[in-house]
Amino acid sequence: MALHTAVFLLFVVSLVGCGEGLCPGEVDGPCKGNLYIEPIGSDAVVSYEQLKQxxxxxxxxxxxxxxxxxxVEGAIPSATNIPLSELEQAFTLTPDQFTELYGVFMPGKNDPNFVLHCQRGRRSLxxxxxxxxxxxxxxxxxxxxYGEWVQREAQ
Structure with a gap:
């Protein structure tokens, strides 16, 4: 039953498509038929208002x-840059190595205020x-x- 439901939902999502404009999380610009689905109601998502606070x-x-x-072209204040391609390696360093390399303390495994971001959400997911x-x-x-950040900060 679960497999049938998953296949049905995938079929429905495929039919719906992205519509016009940018897909949430789309990195390369206008929607080209790819669909990005953000987990709904997830505690793992921080809103603009929450981040500002x-x-x-x-x-x-x-x-x-x-x-x-x-x-370098623009960043949210106090953000530390760790490219996605380096992320796994960075977070397997010792805390001292991490601080030496990135200039900030390494978050603890249970730190609740550890937030990742990218341009539109796909890479940070x-x-x-x-x-x-x-x-x-x-x-x-x-x-x-960062895309939403710049837009909202300009208002």
Missing amino acids: MLASGDVQLFDVREPDEF NALEIIQRLGYSRARHYAGG
Whole structure:
């Protein structure tokens, strides 16, 4: 029964498609038929408002998983750049090695204010999956990413 339900849902999602404009999480621009599905009601997702509050209180370790050239062009204040391609290796370092390499303390495995982000949410969702496999069970990601941040900050 579960397999039939999953196949049916996949079929329905395929029929619905992305519509016009950018898909949530789409990295390369306009929708090209790929569909990104954000887990609904997930505690692992941080909203723009939540992130603003965390930054204002200084109660967040924010990691930007975009490439260094993207990070240099603009970043959310206090974010530390660890590209997605380096993420798994970075979080298997010792805490001292991590601090030496990235200039910030390594989050603890149970730290609730450990947040990942990218440009639009796709890479940070991948990063979240990697981090959770490494045991960081309370890590979260800012699904709106830097793209939403810039847009909302301009208002």
